[in-house]
Amino acid sequence: MNRPPIAGRVRRCWVEGVVATALTLALVTPARAIEASLGVPYARGGWVWADVKLDDPIAPRVAESLSRGMPATLQLHAELWRRRSGWFDRLESSYDAAVRIRFEVWNDQFRLERSGLKEVFVPSLDSLRAVLSRPLAVPVARLEKLDADKRYYVVATATLKPLSVEDAEEVEGWLSGEVEDKARARLGIITALPRAVFDAVRNFAGFGDQKARAISTDFDGREMQAASR
Amino acid sequence: MTGRTRSLRLAARLVVAAALACAAPRARAAGEAPADTLPAPDSARVVFTTTAWRSTPFGERLLTDPAQWREGVWHHQRVQPLLDYNRVDPMRLGLQWEAQASQTMLPRLGARVEYATGRERWLYGVQLEQPLLARGQVALGVAMVRRTDHNDLQQVEDAENSLALLFGRQDYRDYFEREGFGAYLAWRLPDRSIASVHVRNDDYRSLALWEGTRSWMFPDRTLRANPPVAEGEIRALLMRFERVAYRTERTRAGFYHWIEAERAGGALGGIARYTRLLGDVRSVLRLSPATTLTLRGVAGHTADGTLPPQKQFVAGGVDGLRAHMFDAFRGDQVLLGQAEYDIGLWQLRTSAFEGGLHALAFLDTGRAWRGRFDPGGQHFAADGGFGVGTSEDNMRVYFARNLQQPRANFVVSVRLQRPF
Numbered sequence: 001m002n003r004p005p006i007a008g009r010v011r012r013c014w015v016e017g018v019v020a021t022a023l024t025l026a027l028v029t030p031a032r033a034i035e036a037s038l039g040v041p042y043a044r045g046g047w048v049w050a051d052v053k054l055d056d057p058i059a060p061r062v063a064e065s066l067s068r069g070m071p072a073t074l075q076l077h078a079e080l081w082r083r084r085s086g087w088f089d090r091l092e093s094s095y096d097a098a099v100r101i102r103f104e105v106w107n108d109q110f111r112l113e114r115s116g117l118k119e120v121f122v123p124s125l126d127s128l129r130a131v132l133s134r135p136l137a138v139p140v141a142r143l144e145k146l147d148a149d150k151r152y153y154v155v156a157t158a159t160l161k162p163l164s165v166e167d168a169e170e171v172e173g174w175l176s177g178e179v180e181d182k183a184r185a186r187l188g189i190i191t192a193l194p195r196a197v198f199d200a201v202r203n204f205a206g207f208g209d210q211k212a213r214a215i216s217t218d219f220d221g222r223e224m225q226a227a228s229r
Numbered sequence: 230m231t232g233r234t235r236s237l238r239l240a241a242r243l244v245v246a247a248a249l250a251c252a253a254p255r256a257r258a259a260g261e262a263p264a265d266t267l268p269a270p271d272s273a274r275v276v277f278t279t280t281a282w283r284s285t286p287f288g289e290r291l292l293t294d295p296a297q298w299r300e301g302v303w304h305h306q307r308v309q310p311l312l313d314y315n316r317v318d319p320m321r322l323g324l325q326w327e328a329q330a331s332q333t334m335l336p337r338l339g340a341r342v343e344y345a346t347g348r349e350r351w352l353y354g355v356q357l358e359q360p361l362l363a364r365g366q367v368a369l370g371v372a373m374v375r376r377t378d379h380n381d382l383q384q385v386e387d388a389e390n391s392l393a394l395l396f397g398r399q400d401y402r403d404y405f406e407r408e409g410f411g412a413y414l415a416w417r418l419p420d421r422s423i424a425s426v427h428v429r430n431d432d433y434r435s436l437a438l439w440e441g442t443r444s445w446m447f448p449d450r451t452l453r454a455n456p457p458v459a460e461g462e463i464r465a466l467l468m469r470f471e472r473v474a475y476r477t478e479r480t481r482a483g484f485y486h487w488i489e490a491e492r493a494g495g496a497l498g499g500i501a502r503y504t505r506l507l508g509d510v511r512s513v514l515r516l517s518p519a520t521t522l523t524l525r526g527v528a529g530h531t532a533d534g535t536l537p538p539q540k541q542f543v544a545g546g547v548d549g550l551r552a553h554m555f556d557a558f559r560g561d562q563v564l565l566g567q568a569e570y571d572i573g574l575w576q577l578r579t580s581a582f583e584g585g586l587h588a589l590a591f592l593d594t595g596r597a598w599r600g601r602f603d604p605g606g607q608h609f610a611a612d613g614g615f616g617v618g619t620s621e622d623n624m625r626v627y628f629a630r631n632l633q634q635p636r637a638n639f640v641v642s643v644r645l646q647r648p649f
Contacts, residue, residue, distance in 0.1 A: 081518060088516035155518040197388070197645065213575060215518070 034059065036158045036212035039135065041219050043228035046143050050154040050216055051135035052076060058129050059210060062162050066110070067125070071102040074132065075159040080141040083151040083218065092152070093141040101128065143228055146221035154216040161209050287381055287471070287487045287509070289372055291339030291356035292327060295365060295417075299331045311343055314391035316452050317404045317436040318345035318377055323352070334360050337368075345377060347439045350406075352376050358415070368415045375408040377436070380539060381507070382527070382563075383556075384548045389645045397643075398444035398452065401547055401555060405458040405539050406434040422486065427467040430499075433458050433539055453555070459537030461500035465493035486510040494534065503534030505561075507542070511649055519573040524566075525649040527595070530602050531561035544597045544610075548648050551593055551629035552612035552640045558597035564604055565595030567649055571618070589616035589625060614639065 039051035062072055079094045100113040110128045112120040122128050140154050311323035323343025329335075341354040358370035379402040385393070393399045409431030416424045435457040442452060470488040487509045494502025507529045514522045529542040536542075544550055544565050545557030569591040594611040611632040618625035625644050631637040 079518065088520070089518075091515045213518075 034210050034212045036214040038156050038214040038216040041154050041216055043224050047139040048141045049137045049139055051137050052156045053135045057132040063125050065162050066103050069103050069105050073161040074099040078138045078140045078156045081153055095140050148222040150221050151218045153218045156214050158212045159209050291354050292337050298329050313387040314394055316400045316442045317439055317455050318347055319439040319442045320346040366417050371412045373410040377404050378407040379404050382543050396446050398447040398450040403456055404436050408432045422470045422472050425469045430464045432462050458539040463493050463501050464497040464499035465491050467491045501537045503536050504532040506530045521571040523569045527565040529563035536561045542597045544595050547642045550610050550612045552631040560597040560599040562602045563597040567593045587618035
């Protein structure tokens, strides 16, 4: 017999659905999360840059797990949007970067790894907070891509991941004794999980992501190009 | 929070923390002053970002798309466990191994071995693809499989379908066994499509419902019988254009597609003779920083001959018309359009929904029918509704309603990912 998906007969489904949604909404309480702010975008070296500043980037929960040697990843995602009147805005370009943070237990130092840059070592959690709280300049688009007559704005999202899929895979590799040999195959059980299941377990365990988002003030393409000269 | 919940949460934390604490690094470099400027994109290679990839669920799926592989964490090889629970095997356990070396002339190789516990059957799959030109732009491949397969328009993934069967006693697919081999020549157009020509010989067998299939919840529900297929060999020549994998981040307008023309029988022989065209195109459009519009269009046409049941087009259910029964429409012609609008509610952030809840609104319309391709003469079904999601591409609850019935009730469905 054919049946509608998941929830059998519709009347009962309706009740189940309302209950599920009510429970979901009941869980919606303000989360303690990092805060981000964006400076006024500026031109430099042929690029449009925006300074992202994070406030309180290391919450106590993350500090605790970092101190135990558990890595964390800070992801930055910046987008340049063009204003359009009478229609949706247009995404012009985006930029991704990540900083992986881990505590080296044998020398009591926190190591920051950034793609394309050298590693950084800091001696304490306070130093780590200070480093991550400094404005971080993010290139969002080439100046030549800007249309002189248009207006733009930047949206930046910072995500602190106390436990990412990559970290979980690293644990799997370590447990199988193969983390040093990246050419060898290893059994990727965690990475084979549906993302929703991985996220649900991670959030339930208290290792969920923390996100912050900031939007810049609008700027004019012509002014930005003029400022670069 | 109850004491038991707190204990469970504490235990989960301890297990994860203990495991991760063991995974400390072994290297050390000299200390250096922090720099505040990130490199410009030309020199930046993002290696740590967790990018979620989605793929249109077609094909053998023995080899990962090279673009996805390049950005993955698998280096040269990977092994994945396979686990599927359905109403015919009923438990399928196995391993999938894959080896690729991006941007080289080395062959790409994928293999899978599984065991269907109930029907005591070994299943396998091997695919070898040899690049013929630099960067793999042109490649020659062969594949050989024996697998528990299902209609290519029944697109719920293994894991999600298994959970639905365990917790909801629902199976969103109809199964058959396919055993065969084939060869293909593929031409890869970077960031656009992969054009390929295939020749295949597949033997199809019907599978019966496994009467002992158990579910943890709703045990009294009756499972659908698994319909028979046309048994025997189908020999076919196929031409395909595919772009099957795409990132969920940084997405913007652009089509991701699976377009296939299949000619079976005639001079090739086999039990069936038909010419079948199927196109499935999708696009994700970022409309503003907080809103996304996802579109899907499916068109199927039988230009010649008669489709065997396993090749017929279907519409209806969680991956098509969401307020309709599973496979409510079946035929040799199909048209389906789907649109889903996603609004990120940033203010509704919690520890469970770090990016805020997502409000969803959707519209599905379409139909599969028998006979000639006359969309103007068809009465298309239309379903609409709303939903709530935990993120842009994660768990969500849909409330779907048949818009053509004034007093239709809502149908609720739970998905672990975006349906298309």
